Amino acid sequence: MDVAAAIIFGTEIWMGIGALVAVVFLIWGIDQIDEDAQGAYVFRPLLIPGILLIWPLVLWRWSVLTQGRDAEQTRYRPNRRIHGRIALAMPVVLGLVIVVGLSARQQWPGDIAPVQLADP
Amino acid sequence: MSVKYIPVQWNPNKWLYDAALIVGVGLFLWVFLYVTPETLSHDFPINPQIHNARAFGACAFVMLTVILCIGPLARIHPRFLPLLYNRRHFGVLTSFVALTHAGYILGWYFAFSPSDRIEGLLSANTSYAQIAGFPFEIFGVVALLILLVLAATSHDFWLKFLTPPVWKRLHLAVYVAYAAVVAHVAWGILLDQQNHLVTVIFIACAALVAGLHLWAALLDRGVSVPDDAAWLPVGDATEIADGRARITLLPDGNRVAVFRQGQALSAIANACAHQNGPLGEGRVIDCLVTCPWHGFQYDVTNGRSPAPFTEKVPTYNLRLDGPRVLVDPKANPPGTPVEPLSIAHLLEATP
Numbered sequence: 020m021d022v023a024a025a026i027i028f029g030t031e032i033w034m035g036i037g038a039l040v041a042v043v044f045l046i047w048g049i050d051q052i053d054e055d056a057q058g059a060y061v062f063r064p065l066l067i068p069g070i071l072l073i074w075p076l077v078l079w080r081w082s083v084l085t086q087g088r089d090a091e092q093t094r095y096r097p098n099r100r101i102h103g104r105i106a107l108a109m110p111v112v113l114g115l116v117i118v119v120g121l122s123a124r125q126q127w128p129g130d131i132a133p134v135q136l137a138d139p
Numbered sequence: 140m141s142v143k144y145i146p147v148q149w150n151p152n153k154w155l156y157d158a159a160l161i162v163g164v165g166l167f168l169w170v171f172l173y174v175t176p177e178t179l180s181h182d183f184p185i186n187p188q189i190h191n192a193r194a195f196g197a198c199a200f201v202m203l204t205v206i207l208c209i210g211p212l213a214r215i216h217p218r219f220l221p222l223l224y225n226r227r228h229f230g231v232l233t234s235f236v237a238l239t240h241a242g243y244i245l246g247w248y249f250a251f252s253p254s255d256r257i258e259g260l261l262s263a264n265t266s267y268a269q270i271a272g273f274p275f276e277i278f279g280v281v282a283l284l285i286l287l288v289l290a291a292t293s294h295d296f297w298l299k300f301l302t303p304p305v306w307k308r309l310h311l312a313v314y315v316a317y318a319a320v321v322a323h324v325a326w327g328i329l330l331d332q333q334n335h336l337v338t339v340i341f342i343a344c345a346a347l348v349a350g351l352h353l354w355a356a357l358l359d360r361g362v363s364v365p366d367d368a369a370w371l372p373v374g375d376a377t378e379i380a381d382g383r384a385r386i387t388l389l390p391d392g393n394r395v396a397v398f399r400q401g402q403a404l405s406a407i408a409n410a411c412a413h414q415n416g417p418l419g420e421g422r423v424i425d426c427l428v429t430c431p432w433h434g435f436q437y438d439v440t441n442g443r444s445p446a447p448f449t450e451k452v453p454t455y456n457l458r459l460d461g462p463r464v465l466v467d468p469k470a471n472p473p474g475t476p477v478e479p480l481s482i483a484h485l486l487e488a489t490p
Contacts, residue, residue, distance in 0.1 A: 022262070022265075023257075023258045023261035024258055026261055027255065027257055027258055027261075053296070053299065053300065054449075055143060055296075055299070055449075056143075056144055056296065057143075059143040059144045059145070062144040062145055062146045062294065062296065065146055065294055066294065066296060066297075068287070068290075068291035069291035069292045069294075069297060071291075072291055072292075073288060073291075073292065076301070076309075077300075080305075084300075089302070101308075101311065102352075102355070102356060102359070103356045103359065105311070105314055105352060106352040106355065106356030107353075107356070108314075109314065109348060109349040109352050109353075110352075110353060112318050113317075113318060113321055113345045113346075113349050114349070116318060116321050116322045116325055117321065117325050117342060117345060119270060120322060120325025120326045120329065121325060121329060121338075123270040123271040123272075123273075123326075124271070124329075124330050
């Protein structure tokens with residue numbers, strides 16, 4: 020199995036586990052941890068893609084909420100300092116990417132005349 | 140707001156916002172495909188499939204650029220706040236446009252062989268050890284995956300479930316996605332350009348995103364408070380406009396919004412429980428402040444959303460030191476009622 024096939028196989032496994040988590044969570048778990056979801060069913064299919072993609076995070080939060088370990092105070096602490104770091108990082112990263120990308124252009128051999136290798 | 144979840148919480152403003160988005164996307168694609176094909180220049184003849192792929196790819200890049208400009212613009216001037224109001228729908232639409240671009244690519248470049256299309260995409264170019272000719276496709280795959288995760292976790296349920304700080308951290312990945320898109324374009328389509336108009340537009344977009352973020356960060360610079368302050372000064376009580384707030388930075392990095400309603404002051408956390416929007420930039424009407432980002436409301440005397448909603452934010456204690464208002468930096472638990480601080484005598488003494 021080459022790397023590309025292995026990546027696809029790994030993705031299928033990931034999605035398969037995500038599908039199992041989605042079934043159990045959306046049918047049973049969500050009602051246990053969120054009162055706003057009780058009796059609300061139409062919106063649940065919208066959550067399936069998210070669960071498929073980030074099911075480990077879903078399992079972690081599900082466990083935290085089920086065990087009552089959620090720190091209520093931290094809900095109101097936005098990480099504002101990160102904006103400053105992003106503001107500094109953006110020009111550096113974007114500038115570097117553009118400069119390196121454009122300076123590493125491959126030159127197409129446009130000035131070489133075509134050669135017929137065989138009769139048509 | 141909460142109560143029972145529904146698929147999409149529409150209101151007239153969101154209809155308007157989304158209609159403008161869809162018209163904008165349609166207009167961009169029409170201009171790209173039918174009005175300016177010569178100006179945008181495709182140096183080698185291309186078929187409609189590739190032309191469509193480029194149109195949707197360019198559209199996704201421009202949309203992502205606009206999305207990333209909205210945040211700093213709203214911090215620079217409140218007039219841009221309406222753009223922030225429904226940015227999640229903007230993001231979801233961007234994901235669909237990017238997905239369409241990927242669909243056209245897979246449906247043309249990898250459609251005519253017996254092997255799996257995704258497998259073909261991942262194995263067509265594996266020159267990861269060199270800069271020139273680096274497989275630019277992988278940058279696009281990374282960006283698309285991130286955009287899909289962000290779109291898939293955009294429902295209000297995810298905000299409550301993950302908590303706003305975790306949700307925000309997850310959605311900060313949009314910056315990684317943008318850097319990946321920039322690399323995808325720089326190593327991809329730009330290598331094919333002899334007409335430099337597209338290159339100039341592309342660099343201008345990236346510079347705009349970086350520049351606006353720097354500008355917004357500079358506005359926040361220099362705001363600091365002592366680490367061990369007991370009660371912090373907010374300012375002169377009479378200088379706070381009726382129905383408005385003064386926002387003060389606390390030693391722990393949080394912000395408190397001190398509101399005046401008539402002859403009394405109340406203080407709540409500045410971060411909305413929904414997406415941590417700036418409550419202090421909202422107006423108080425009948426004890427309720429409305430978050431300027433998404434319209435969530437809170438009673439400023441107890442930090443609670445009006446029934447039947449259940450959101451709560453922390454409250455803070457206030458006291459006067461002469462005409463100055465002081466705030467206790469230790470927050471009360473979310474939803475704790477605090478008696479408003481009367482400043483009637485100060486207002487009467489003010490000419």
